[in-house]
Amino acid sequence: MSYEIYIFHSSVKDKIDSGIKLDAFEHCPIETSEISLFIERLHHYGYKQGQNSNEFFKNIDDCPIQVHIFNSEISFSVPYQGSVISC
Secondary structure (H helix, E strand, O other): OEEEEEEEOHHHHHHHHOOOOHHHOOOOOOOHHHHHHHHHHHHHOOOEEOOOOOEEEEEEOOEEEEEEEOOOEEEEEEEOEOOEOOO
């Protein structure tokens, strides 16, 4: 199991705030320039690219953090066991 954090285009929040469920609509793509800047910052903070161009990884205190980048979302994943982070 893992904790997951998602980043979407700002228009997604507006739809959620109006009562539409997250999986009930197509999400606007994140600007290509914003994704490029985000990837630059991942490299700056020591994240390494995975086998796929949209995967990045970093171990912090032996805890693997995974980042996946898609055209309409950026997701972070950190493993946990029960109510305590397992790393």
